[in-house]
Amino acid sequence: xxxxxxxxxxxxxxxxxxxxxxxxxxxxxxxxxxxxxxxxxxxxxxxxxxxxxxxxxxxxxxxxxxxxxxxxxxxxxxxxxxxxxxxxxxxxxxxxxxxxxxxxxxxxxxxxxxxxxxxxxxxxxxxxxxxxxxxxxxxxxxxxxxxxxxxxxxxxxxxxxxxxxxxxxxxxxxxxxxxxxxxxxxxxxxxxxxxxxxxxxxxxxxxxxxxxxxxxx
Numbered sequence: 001x002x003x004x005x006x007x008x009x010x011x012x013x014x015x016x017x018x019x020x021x022x023x024x025x026x027x028x029x030x031x032x033x034x035x036x037x038x039x040x041x042x043x044x045x046x047x048x049x050x051x052x053x054x055x056x057x058x059x060x061x062x063x064x065x066x067x068x069x070x071x072x073x074x075x076x077x078x079x080x081x082x083x084x085x086x087x088x089x090x091x092x093x094x095x096x097x098x099x100x101x102x103x104x105x106x107x108x109x110x111x112x113x114x115x116x117x118x119x120x121x122x123x124x125x126x127x128x129x130x131x132x133x134x135x136x137x138x139x140x141x142x143x144x145x146x147x148x149x150x151x152x153x154x155x156x157x158x159x160x161x162x163x164x165x166x167x168x169x170x171x172x173x174x175x176x177x178x179x180x181x182x183x184x185x186x187x188x189x190x191x192x193x194x195x196x197x198x199x200x201x202x203x204x205x206x207x208x209x210x211x212x213x214x215x216x217x
Contacts (some may be wrong), residue, residue, distance in 0.1 A: 003143065003146045003147055004147070006055070007140070007143075007147070008053075009052075010052070010139075011135075011161055012136065012168050014048050014068065014134070014135065014164070015132075015161070015165040017159060023046055028041045030156035031103070032197075034116060034117060034120055037120045037121065037124045038120060040124060040170065041120075041123060041124055041127050045124075045127035045128060045130070045131050046127065047163065048131050049127070049131050049134050051133055052131075052138070052139050052209035053067075054132045055139070055163065056142060056143075057136065058140060060142070060143050060146065062142045062143070065192060066138055066142070066193065066194045067138075067194050069195055070193075072191045072192065072196065073191075073193045073195040073196035074191040074196065074201075075191060075193075075196065076179060076187050076188075076190075076193040076197055076200075077193075077195075077196035077197065077199050077200045078185060078192040078196075080183070080184065080187050080196065080197050080200035080201070081199075081203055081204065082182050083180075084180055084183075084200055084201065084204040085204060085207065086174055087176060087179050087180055087183075088180070088204060088208070089211075091172055091174070091175060091176045091179075092170075093100050095172045096150075100112050109188075111209045111210070112211050115209070117202050119125055119208060121206070122202075122206055123204075125202045125205040125206050125209075126199075126202040128196075128202075128205070129198045129199070129201040129202035129204075129205060130194075130198050130210030132162070132193065132201065133184070133188075133198040133201060134198075136158050136181065136184075136185075137158060137185055137188040137194070138160045138188065138194050139154065140154060140157060140158045141154050141158060141185060141188060142162070145160065151189065155189070158181060159177075159178055159181040159182050159185060162178075162181040163177040163178045163181060165177075184197050184201065
């Protein structure tokens with residue numbers, strides 16, 4: 001049972017809906033945005049990633065192969081990014097037909113107005129993607145035997161938890177998270193690649209901020 005408590009405690013601490021909303025939101029004030037996002041990177045994202053990797057390598061004795069950069073990362077990234085973009089924007093277009101505006105669909109995406117802000121935002125998106133992929137894909141799928149789960153059940157657990165922490169953004173975001181989370185999990189299982197899916201995930205998130213900036217000019 002100890003491993004289940006570990007999974008649950010990590011999830012509550014890092015991805016509870018309230019925390020997810022707070023750490024995914026961007027302040028609209030450029031002067032406040034930079035220090036706030038830098039604080040998240042250094043005080044939340046980086047320590048959280050280090051904790052997950054520590055548990056994987058030191059406690060669960062997971063092989064380090066997934067974090068060794070290689071050709072597999074390029075392949076998995078090139079496969080994943082188009083899928084995330086197509087899925088995300090298809091869902092956005094479908095929701096637009098329901099009478100919602102782009103601002104209503106992406107209420108938590110506040111794009112910065114300065115070059116410095118965009119640089120910090122890109123860094124923030126990269127570290128957030130590493131945090132999410134490290135936990136939902138790398139961690140949960142790598143310890144599936146300790147959880148006494150087969151591959152399908154571990155993938156379902158990963159997708160379910162990933163979808164729940166997107167509740168704050170509404171039903172369309174939950175649907176997007178469920179579809180994308182399934183694909184990300186399958187790609188990780190196929191290529192055992194963390195960096196490829198992470199960079200694709202980060203680029204998709206950055207594109208969402210860019211699209212929001214265009215729609216809300």
